[in-house]
Amino acid sequence: MSRRLLLIRFVVVLTSILGLNYVVWRWLFSVNWDAWWIAVPLVLAETYSLVDSLLFGLGMWRLKERDTPAPPGPGLTVDVFVATYNEPIDLVMTTARAAKAISYPHETWILDDGNRPEMRAAAEAEGIGWITRSAEWAGMPRHAKAGNLNNALLTTEGEFLLILDADMIPEPEILDHTLGFFTDERMALVQTPQYFTNVPEDDPLGSQAPLFYGPIQQGKDGWNSAFFCGSNAVIRREALMQLGVSRYVGEVEVGVHRALKTARAVLRSARRTLEPDETEAREALDAILHEIGCSRRELARGGALFDVTYTFQKRVAAIRRGLVAADLEALQADLAVIAELEGIGADPDLALATVDESVLLQMAHRDWSPLGAVETVQALVNAIDVDRGDEAQAVMPMATISVTEDMATCMRLHTLGWRSAYHDEVLATGLAPEDLQTMLTQRLRWAQGTVQVLFKENPLTQRGLTLAQRLMYFSTMWSYLSGFAALVYIAAPVIYLTLGVLPVNALSTEFFVRLIPFLIINQLLFFVVADGRKTWRGQQYSLALFPVWIASFTTAFGNVFLGRSLDFAVTPKTKREPTGPAWHLIRPQLWAMGLLVGALVAGSVRMATGQANIPGSLFNMVWVVFDLLIFSVIIKAARYRGYVAPSEPAPTTVSVGPTHQGAP
Amino acid sequence: MIEFAVHTRDDGVGVVTPEGRLNMVSARRLKEILSELVSAGTTRIVVDMGETSFLDSSGLGALIGGLKSARQAGGDLRIARVSPAVMTVFELTNLDRVLRARESVDGAFDD
Numbered sequence: 110m111s112r113r114l115l116l117i118r119f120v121v122v123l124t125s126i127l128g129l130n131y132v133v134w135r136w137l138f139s140v141n142w143d144a145w146w147i148a149v150p151l152v153l154a155e156t157y158s159l160v161d162s163l164l165f166g167l168g169m170w171r172l173k174e175r176d177t178p179a180p181p182g183p184g185l186t187v188d189v190f191v192a193t194y195n196e197p198i199d200l201v202m203t204t205a206r207a208a209k210a211i212s213y214p215h216e217t218w219i220l221d222d223g224n225r226p227e228m229r230a231a232a233e234a235e236g237i238g239w240i241t242r243s244a245e246w247a248g249m250p251r252h253a254k255a256g257n258l259n260n261a262l263l264t265t266e267g268e269f270l271l272i273l274d275a276d277m278i279p280e281p282e283i284l285d286h287t288l289g290f291f292t293d294e295r296m297a298l299v300q301t302p303q304y305f306t307n308v309p310e311d312d313p314l315g316s317q318a319p320l321f322y323g324p325i326q327q328g329k330d331g332w333n334s335a336f337f338c339g340s341n342a343v344i345r346r347e348a349l350m351q352l353g354v355s356r357y358v359g360e361v362e363v364g365v366h367r368a369l370k371t372a373r374a375v376l377r378s379a380r381r382t383l384e385p386d387e388t389e390a391r392e393a394l395d396a397i398l399h400e401i402g403c404s405r406r407e408l409a410r411g412g413a414l415f416d417v418t419y420t421f422q423k424r425v426a427a428i429r430r431g432l433v434a435a436d437l438e439a440l441q442a443d444l445a446v447i448a449e450l451e452g453i454g455a456d457p458d459l460a461l462a463t464v465d466e467s468v469l470l471q472m473a474h475r476d477w478s479p480l481g482a483v484e485t486v487q488a489l490v491n492a493i494d495v496d497r498g499d500e501a502q503a504v505m506p507m508a509t510i511s512v513t514e515d516m517a518t519c520m521r522l523h524t525l526g527w528r529s530a531y532h533d534e535v536l537a538t539g540l541a542p543e544d545l546q547t548m549l550t551q552r553l554r555w556a557q558g559t560v561q562v563l564f565k566e567n568p569l570t571q572r573g574l575t576l577a578q579r580l581m582y583f584s585t586m587w588s589y590l591s592g593f594a595a596l597v598y599i600a601a602p603v604i605y606l607t608l609g610v611l612p613v614n615a616l617s618t619e620f621f622v623r624l625i626p627f628l629i630i631n632q633l634l635f636f637v638v639a640d641g642r643k644t645w646r647g648q649q650y651s652l653a654l655f656p657v658w659i660a661s662f663t664t665a666f667g668n669v670f671l672g673r674s675l676d677f678a679v680t681p682k683t684k685r686e687p688t689g690p691a692w693h694l695i696r697p698q699l700w701a702m703g704l705l706v707g708a709l710v711a712g713s714v715r716m717a718t719g720q721a722n723i724p725g726s727l728f729n730m731v732w733v734v735f736d737l738l739i740f741s742v743i744i745k746a747a748r749y750r751g752y753v754a755p756s757e758p759a760p761t762t763v764s765v766g767p768t769h770q771g772a773p
Numbered sequence: 774m775i776e777f778a779v780h781t782r783d784d785g786v787g788v789v790t791p792e793g794r795l796n797m798v799s800a801r802r803l804k805e806i807l808s809e810l811v812s813a814g815t816t817r818i819v820v821d822m823g824e825t826s827f828l829d830s831s832g833l834g835a836l837i838g839g840l841k842s843a844r845q846a847g848g849d850l851r852i853a854r855v856s857p858a859v860m861t862v863f864e865l866t867n868l869d870r871v872l873r874a875r876e877s878v879d880g881a882f883d884d
Contacts, residue, residue, distance in 0.1 A: 263834070266798045346797055350830035355866040357837060362870065413873035415840070416884070419849050503841045504834045 113640075114172055120634045121166040127627040132159045134623055139614045147604050148612035154597035157590060162631055164584035167577070169638055171331025172324060175532055178289025185288055187215035187343075188267035192257055193275040194222045198231050200540075201275045205237050208273060213284035218265065222257045240264055242501075249501035254339070255514035258507045259353075267346065274340040276540040277303070283536040287343045290530045297348035297527035298519065300326065301341045301534060305541035307752040312643075313745045314548045315650040316541030319642035320635075326531040334581040335531035337519035340539070348527045352518070353506030355525065365414055372486040373401050379482030390480075393428050397486060400424050422487070429483050510565045512675060513558025517566060520582055524573030543751040545691045549657060556589050556661030557668075557675055564669040591651050592658025599701050599736060602729040606712030609721060616725045649742040656697040690747045698743045705733045705740075775799040777806055778824075786882055787815035792824040795832035803832070807839030807850070816848025819881040822874075823854035828862045836872070851881040 132155055141148045189208045193201045201219060209217045218238035221228045232239040240261050242251070252259070258272065269288065273279060287299045302322035308314075329335050337344075380394045404421045408414065508517035519529060542548040568574065568582035604610050613620060635644050667673035692699065712730055715721035775793035782788060787810045791803060810818055820836060822828075840850040855863070855874040863869040875881040 263804070263838075264801070266801060266831075268797065347830055350797070350834050351866055354830050354833045354837065354868055358867040358871050411870075413869075414871040415849075416873055419844075420884075503837045 111174075113637075117169050117172060117634075117637055120630065120637050121169055124627070124630050124634050125163055125166055127623075127630055128159045128162055131623040131627045132156055134619075135613075139620065141612055141614050144610045144612055147601060147610060150597045151601045151612040154594040157594045161584075161587060161591070162634075164580060164587060165325075165328075166634070167580060168325060168328025168332070168584065169634070170328070171577075172327045172638070173331040173531075174327055175290075175330070175530060177286050177532070177534065178292075180285055181213065181288035181291070183214075185213075185269060185291075186267040187213065187269045187271060187284060187288070188261075188265045189215050189217045189271045189273065189279075190220050190258065190261055191218065191273050191275060192220045192222070192254055192340075193228070194254075194257075196275040198225075198228055201228065202231050202235070204273060204275055204278050205232065206235065207278045207280075208271075209235070209237055210281055211271075211279055211284055212281045213288065215271070215284060216265070216267065218261060220257050220261045222251075222254075246501040250509075252505070252507075252509040253512065253514075255505075255507040255509045255518075256501070258514075259502055259505050259509075262346070262349065262506055263502060263504075270344045270346060270349075272340055272342055272344065273537060274539060277340050277537045278539065279341075279537040280535075283341075284343070286534060286536060287532055290532065291343075291345060293528060295526065295528045296530060297345050297522045298335075298337050298529040299343045299532055300335055300338055300529065301532050301536045303338060303341055304535040304538050306538045307540050307543060309752060311745075312646055313742070313749040314542065314545065315646045315742070315746075316548070318647065320639060320644050320647050323533060323642055324638045324640075327533060329581045330529070330531040332575070332577040332581050333528055334523060334578040335529040336585070337515040337522075337529065339513070339515040341537045342515075345527075348522055348525075349506040349518075350504070352521050352525060353504035356508075356521065357504050361414055365418060366408070368489045369401055369405055369408075372489050373398065375482050375485050375489070376401070394482065396428050397425055397483060400428075425483065425487055429480075429487070511558045511561040512554055513562070516559060516582075516585075517562045520562070520566065520568060520571065520574070523578055524571050526573065543749075545694050545746050545749065548746070549654075549694060552654060553657050553661055553664075556658055557665050559586055559589055560661050560665035561669060561675075562586070564665060588651065589658050589661060592655040592662070595652040595655035596659075598652070599705065602732040602736070603704050603708040605729045606708040606715070606721075606726060606733070609715065611725065616722075616728055646742065649739050652736075652739050653698060653743045655701075692747055695743050695747055698740055702737060702740050705736050709733055775802070777802065779806060779810070781815055784882075785815065785817060787818040788821055788878055789818060790821040790824055791832075794827040795825050795835075796827060796829045797831035800829075800831035800835040804835040804838045807835070808842045811839075811842040811846050811848070816843050816846040817882055818843055818848070818850045819875070819878050820850065820852045821854055821878045822852055822856065822859055823878075825856070825859055828859045830862070830866065833862065833866060833868055837868075840872070849882075851875055853878045853881045 132152075135152050135155060140152050189211060191201060191205050191208055205217060205219050211217075216238060218240050219228065219232045221232075221239060221241050224241040229239045229241075242257070242260050243264070246256070246260065250256070262270075269291065271279070271284065283301070287301065290296050290299045303318075304322070305316050308316045326335055376394050376398050380391065380398075383391050383394075400421055404417050407417045506518075507514045508521060511517045522529065542551055562568075563583075563586040568579045568586070571579065574582075601612055605612075635648075664673070664675050668675045709730060712721065712726045712733075716723055716726045775791055775795060775798075778788075778790040778792060780788055789803070789806060789810070791799070793799075795803065807818060807820075818839065820839070836850070836852065843850040852872060853875040854877065860869070860874065863872070863874070
């Protein structure tokens with residue numbers, strides 16, 4: 110074990126002990142229950158931060174710093190994908206040319222989701238492949254970037270794929286430095302950092318993520334859970350395809366069982382409304398009910414799903430032909446609902462197996478005409494049958510459950526037992542948002558995607574993951590809860606300084622003796638881990654963007670559980686016109702800062718007039734000043750006018766050192 | 774390089790026999806052959822795996838794609854004569870729970 114890792118582990122243990130020592134004491138002995146309305150939120154927020162710190166420590170425990178692997182042997186086949194939707198042709202072509210110039214033999218493709226003739230012409234003029242959605246996608250859910258990649262997967266054939274966003278310009282050696290990891294036959298994916306060239310030294314928008322593309326990924330890597338981040342990653346095709354096929358099987362299984370269950374309810378409901386003399390209809394419905402029973406028994410015996418549904422469809426079709434459309438009028442009304450049922454497939458957020466059961470139950474409780482009921486049964490089994498009629502491709506290797514397809518896909522690969530690696534060398538450089546609006550949209554999107562995965566496929570309950578892998582995925586989701594903690598960390602000192610209500614029993618010596626060492630050692634952990642990388646921006650933004658983090662939870666909750674839209678937007682890569690500081694985008698933060706400053710004034714007055722405890726007030730004032738320092742970044746961000754390159758003769762491409770070490 | 778033998782039987786069932794390695798390189802060709810058969814009206818298809826020495830997940834994907842086209846056209850796709858080595862690929866993805874391999878090509882549409 111390296112001395113660095115030994116030191117990190119020592120500090121991790123120390124942080125954990127000190128943190129537990131403080132928070133346990135807080136819960137047991139120092140909550141001011143009389144002021145429970147602020148005392149309980151505060152101790153919860155502190156517990157949240159402790160768990161965050163423990164999860165961070167768990168990652169650091171196995172920090173894995175990989176060397177560049179041996180160069181790959183000849184003969185591997187690689188497809189390089191440049192994914193684009195609406196980015197300017199020039200920008201895409203710059204990336205595509207660099208992709209074409211990658212030294213290891215490969216094929217380069219532009220995946221043009223915008224289906225632009227001028228993009229195609231530009232690509233073909235330089236001998237670069239151009240792929241757009243196939244005809245199968247017409248009228249089907251498109252699934253954004255995940256769909257774009259899934260489409261390209263079926264029209265190319267390389268063993269490995271390098272995925273690049275439209276602005277991510279690769280270095281020629283990107284494949285030579287990553288393919289070597291795949292000599293491990295279970296290695297599915299190698300992620301490299303995302304580094305941005307249009308960011309000034311002080312990084313006002315917090316675009317670079319030196320802690321994430323570094324120690325955090327290396328820590329996850331140590332537990333075999335290095336994340337896929339959507340771009341600058343090499344993937345083994347076999348792993349993705351295997352994932353696609355096994356997901357398909359899983360969804361078919363769930364879907365068929367649900368379809369049969371609902372079909373039975375529909376038929377029973379229709380049967381109840383029959384007049385005594387409609388014997389023909391009753392016999393037909395009974396016959397289909399009998400078929401459903403047979404199918405379910407056959408499935409329970411382990412019959413192959415395709416066989417069972419095929420037989421079922423054939424028999425239902427035969428029975429239906431024998432049924433006379435006695436009541437055409439009733440049938441018309443039913444047809445409208447059947448059309449709606451088929452519309453389930455048109456909603457990108459409703460996959461076969463994830464159709465809300467309550468929707469199916471509503472179907473079941475409608476009053477159906479006999480023929481309408483039979484039609485419904487057919488539509489149901491069609492919609493949820495093996496032909497997967499509601500998707501363009503039966504097999505969807507890239508996960509489509511979230512707007513950030515990368516995390517969900519990677520987690521699923523890990524559940525199948527595949528490995529991933531993080532290689533900490535900048536091998537592609539891109540463009541970060543240059544204005545606050547775009548940056549906020551982008552962060553919201555990432556957060557929403559992560560929270561969607563939490564709600565839809567909670568990593569803590571995924572079979573096939575080790576406990577550590579579950580925690581590594583969970584820790585990223587947990588970190589987005591910081592928005593709620595930030596509210597409390599603003600409110601507590603404001604309440605003390607203005608109202609004199611203390612959430613803690615007493616600001617005793619014991620309080621400080623337990624808290625201060627924890628705070629110091631926790632910062633020391635960051636310092637040791639960061640090894641010269643700047644981490645302050647990241648710490649600031651984890652609190653200063655609290656409205657974004659909170660919105661990500663509320664919108665993702667509304668989306669996953671209430672079927673609302675996320676207001677998903679593709680992050681624009683082009684500059685917007687500067688129109689003065691964007692104060693309107695940061696109103697909640699400005700309010701928070703106003704409250705904090707007001708609390709400073711109120712606290713001073715209360716101290717001067719002898720109404721307040723002096724040490725307590727001073728302690729809370731330090732806290733307020735710390736909060737203000739954290740929030741100051743958002744003012745800087747709102748005033749930021751976009752990147753201006755340093756004034757020396759500007760090179761067209763900015764060269765970046767071989768590793769991330771020491772980079773801003 | 775893989776060869777695909779394709780013929781249509783008297784009973785209208787199309788038989789496709791991939792001879793060799795059915796992998797990411799040949800999967801696309803299989804998918805095209807299957808969808809051409811379906812658009813030409815042959816919606817009942819047997820894929821004879823007896824001459825297939827190797828299969829990967831892309832090959833499985835092509836089979837599923839072909840099955841989707843066949844079913845949408847009111848037919849079906851069956852697989853026959855799967856060797857134990859190739860069967861393990863089905864089992865790895867649980868596809869064997871969905872698609873049952875038939876013993877013989879002739880009897881693939883008997884039920």
